[in-house]
Amino acid sequence: MNKKSVIRATGINKHFYTPTDYHVLRDVSFDVHAGEFVSIMGKSGSGKSTLLYILSTMDTVYEGELFLDDRKITGLPAAELSAVRNEHIGFVFQFHYLLEEFTVLDNVSLPAWKLARKSREEIRAAATELLKLLDISKLADKRASRISGGERQRVAIARALINSPTIIMGDEPTGNLDSKNADNVLAIFRDLVTARDLTLLIVTHDQDFADRTDRIITMEDGRVLV
Numbered sequence: 483m484n485k486k487s488v489i490r491a492t493g494i495n496k497h498f499y500t501p502t503d504y505h506v507l508r509d510v511s512f513d514v515h516a517g518e519f520v521s522i523m524g525k526s527g528s529g530k531s532t533l534l535y536i537l538s539t540m541d542t543v544y545e546g547e548l549f550l551d552d553r554k555i556t557g558l559p560a561a562e563l564s565a566v567r568n569e570h571i572g573f574v575f576q577f578h579y580l581l582e583e584f585t586v587l588d589n590v591s592l593p594a595w596k597l598a599r600k601s602r603e604e605i606r607a608a609a610t611e612l613l614k615l616l617d618i619s620k621l622a623d624k625r626a627s628r629i630s631g632g633e634r635q636r637v638a639i640a641r642a643l644i645n646s647p648t649i650i651m652g653d654e655p656t657g658n659l660d661s662k663n664a665d666n667v668l669a670i671f672r673d674l675v676t677a678r679d680l681t682l683l684i685v686t687h688d689q690d691f692a693d694r695t696d697r698i699i700t701m702e703d704g705r706v707l708v
C-alpha cells in the first residue's frame with residue numbers, strides 16, 4: 483500500500499547557541515504516513531522534544547525542510563503557519579495545561595472558540611460529542627481543578643480533537659499516569675487512528691506504550707537511528 487506522507491522531515495539540523503554552539507539535531511529525516519501511530523523514543527537529551535517542537539511548527543529556526551500533508555511548511559509566514567497548525571495539528575502534553583477555573587466542556591471548546599469557524603452552539607455540540615467519545619460526559623460541568631490525572635488526560639485529548647486535526651502530536655502524554663490510565667490512553671489513541679483516520683506522533687519514555695505503536699523512531703545524540 484502506498485500511503486501518502488503526512489509528516490516529512492528532510493535533513494533537519496538545529497543548533498542552540500546558548501551558551502556555545504550546540505548541534506542538537508543532526509540531519510534528521512523521516513516520513514510518517516497517513517494513519518500511522520508512531521512513537522519517538524530516545525535517552526533524555528537526545529533531542530526528542532526539540533524535534534517535536536519543530537514538527538509542530540512552533541519552532542521555525544532550523545535547517546532542512548518540513549512538509550505536513552504534502553505542503554512545504556518551512557519558510558511559511560507566521561500567519562500561514564498558525565493557520566496550518568490550527569487546521570492540521572492537535573497537541574497532547576504531559577502537563578495538560580487545562581484552565582483550572584474553566585469547566586471541562588469549556589476547556590475542550592477553547593481551541594474552537596479561538597479558531598472562530600463555528601458558532602458557539604456548534605462548538606458546544608462538537609465538544610459534547612467528544613466528551614462522549616472519551617467517556618467523560620459526566621465531567622462536562624466540573625471545573626478542571628476538580629478532576630483526576632487520568633480524567634485530565636482525556637480532557638486534553640478531547641481538546642486536541644476539537645478542531646478536527648489530521649495529526650495528533652504528543653509529548654509524554656502518559657508521563658504522569660499510572661499504568662492503568664496509560665493503557666487507557668493508548669487504547670483511546672489506537673481507536674482514534676481507526677475511527678477518525680488520524681496520524682499520531684508521540685514522544686514517550688514508556689517502552690510498553692511504544693511497543694504497542696505501529697513504529698518506533700529512535701533518537702540518539704540528535705540523530706534518528708535507522
Ligand SMILES: Nc1ncnc2c1ncn2[C@@H]1O[C@H](COP(=O)(O)OP(=O)(O)OP(=O)(O)O)[C@@H](O)[C@H]1O
Nearest residue numbers: 498500504506524525526527528529530531532533
Ligand atoms: N533552549 C535551549 N538552549 C540550549 N540547549 C537546549 C535548549 N533546549 C534544549 N536544549 C538541550 O538540547 C538537548 C536536547 O533537549 P530535548 O529537550 O530535545 O531532549 P529530549 O530528548 O526531549 O529529553 P527528555 O527526554 O529529557 O525530555 C539537551 O541537551 C538540552 O539540554
